[in-house]
Amino acid sequence: MLDAVSHVGVWVHDQDEAKAFYTEKLGFEVREDATLEELGGYRWLTVGPPGQPDVNLMLSRPGPPAIDAAATEQLLELVAKGALGPGIFRTEDCRATCKELEARGVELAQQPDERFYGIDASVRDPSGNLWRIVQPIEYDIGNLS
Amino acid sequence: MTPPPLARHLLRTRDLIDRRYGEPLDLDALARTAHVSPRHFSRSFRRTFGETPYQYLLTRRIERARHLLRTTEMRVAEVCLAVGFSSVGSFTTTFRRRVGSSPTSYRRENGGPVGADRIPLCAVMAWARQPGDGAFREDSRPSAD
Numbered sequence: 662m663l664d665a666v667s668h669v670g671v672w673v674h675d676q677d678e679a680k681a682f683y684t685e686k687l688g689f690e691v692r693e694d695a696t697l698e699e700l701g702g703y704r705w706l707t708v709g710p711p712g713q714p715d716v717n718l719m720l721s722r723p724g725p726p727a728i729d730a731a732a733t734e735q736l737l738e739l740v741a742k743g744a745l746g747p748g749i750f751r752t753e754d755c756r757a758t759c760k761e762l763e764a765r766g767v768e769l770a771q772q773p774d775e776r777f778y779g780i781d782a783s784v785r786d787p788s789g790n791l792w793r794i795v796q797p798i799e800y801d802i803g804n805l806s
Numbered sequence: 807m808t809p810p811p812l813a814r815h816l817l818r819t820r821d822l823i824d825r826r827y828g829e830p831l832d833l834d835a836l837a838r839t840a841h842v843s844p845r846h847f848s849r850s851f852r853r854t855f856g857e858t859p860y861q862y863l864l865t866r867r868i869e870r871a872r873h874l875l876r877t878t879e880m881r882v883a884e885v886c887l888a889v890g891f892s893s894v895g896s897f898t899t900t901f902r903r904r905v906g907s908s909p910t911s912y913r914r915e916n917g918g919p920v921g922a923d924r925i926p927l928c929a930v931m932a933w934a935r936q937p938g939d940g941a942f943r944e945d946s947r948p949s950a951d
Contacts, residue, residue: 674810674814737811738811738813741817742816742817742855746928769825770825771825772825776926777923777924778925781926783927783928785817785818785821787810788810789810789813789817793927
């Protein structure tokens with residue numbers, strides 16, 4: 662039986678830039694940041710929201726030898742064009758959170774918008790990954806299948 | 807730090823279209839956001855995302871209009887202005903061409919929420935697109951409607 666999702670991978674263009682964004686802009690904490698010389702300088706970098714210590718984002722930069730140069734370029738191009746949206750963040754107050762993020766210089770990809778499932782906005786990290794920011798509400802809109 | 811790919815700049819501009827679709831958007835201004843010339847911008851945007859900036863803008867406006875028609879009691883003229891068209895005639899023609907019925911008929915046939923209303927807006931925006939429908943030439947219109 663699987664217990665939980667603990668780590669989710671996010672491809673980034675630049676790990677320093679990503680680390681600064683996720684910590685200084687989004688308020689995440691660094692969980693691990695280790696550069697392993699025995700692995701050719703591979704950097705293991707994870708961050709997560711302070712209130713959720715068992716969930717980590719792995720901010721990884723693709724590259725050889727794990728991923729060849731051509732595939733690395735393709736991957737980073739896909740991230741840059743917004744083709745690899747990683748997920749959804751939950752918040753208790755979407756509008757207040759977005760105001761806070763904008764005050765820190767974050768450019769929202771979408772301003773808060775009322776949907777049937779809640780209030781919803783989105784933000785991109787510097788690499789191009791899209792995260793939605795959702796304030797969920799209970800709703801019942803019947804059978805929509 | 808290596809500079810981000812051109813696609814990242816273009817994505818930033820696409821996000822701007824998503825945020826400000828209700829305003830008259832100027833091709834030159836959009837190109838400046840992407841740090842390229844207007845002509846290069848339109849070609850690059852199409853190569854990256856499969857449709858011109860203007861086609862992208864129209865699809866976003868129509869997607870939003872469908873949502874407003876289904877879920878609010880705004881009059882058609884109000885919806886038209888809210889999504890960035892300045893003439894009801896142009897709005898109705900574009901809507902009919904893309905959706906297959908007039909705004910009024912669409913509302914009558916699709917009153918209330920549908921399945922798409924319960925999933926994140928980014929998924930709706932991405933999967934409701936009809937790129938390359940051939941309705942508009944590249945570089946044909948520098949601003950809305």
